[in-house]
Amino acid sequence: MAITTTTHLNFRGDARAALDFYHSVFGGQTVAVTYKDTGDVRNPDEADWVMWGQVTADNGFRVMAYDVPSALPWNPGENAVFVSVRGDDAEEITGLWQKLSAGATVVQPLAPSAWAPLYGMLKDAFGVVWVMDVAAPYNG
Known part of the structure; x- marks a missing residue:
């Protein structure tokens, strides 16, 4: 059995920009699924936010990201990760x-x-x- 560990970053409206930036640095493939894509739009202003996204590169780099909906608490913290x-x-x-x-x-x-x-x-x-x-x- 094998497992992998992937850093999962939480944002509030910036997940797509972050994923695009990390893709520009590390290359690979980007996937971004929005709340609209899944039919789970609870706030129309957040329909295009990322519900689930990741960048995966052949060199082993992997990161996941999502936009925390405004209905949920979110605090990026200081040096949490x-x-x-x-x-x-x-x-x-x-x-x-x-x-x-x-x-x-x-x-x-x-x-x-x-x-x-x-x-x-x-x-x-x-x-x-x-x-x-x-x-x-x-x-x-």
């Missing part, structure tokens, strides 16, 4: 960092660290905190 992207190729991680940092607030610039050849943290334009690094062997 970090999305970690780890790879073994510094050039690939640097390229992804450059794309993802568009409109972002850099918390820790992408640079060598004591525990990884490259490590960085940023909060993207949608308020999602991303940690990116190049994996290094753990020597306990």
Whole structure:
């Protein structure tokens, strides 16, 4: 038996824009199903919001997103979730960092660290905190 874990991000009206942005960074396939698509429109202003969406790329990147309807409580919180992207190729991680940092607030610039050849943290334009690094062997 095999399982996968996928980061699921919650938004309030920005899920489609976030999915499109992450697709532009990581590539792959985007799927976005709206409340209108499912016939579950409870607020006409939210009919085109994303009820379920995801970006899936051949390199293993996967993220899900949805727009929390205004009838439900939603608080994005502070540092409730970090999305970690780890790879073994510094050039690939640097390229992804450059794309993802568009409109972002850099918390820790992408640079060598004591525990990884490259490590960085940023909060993207949608308020999602991303940690990116190049994996290094753990020597306990």
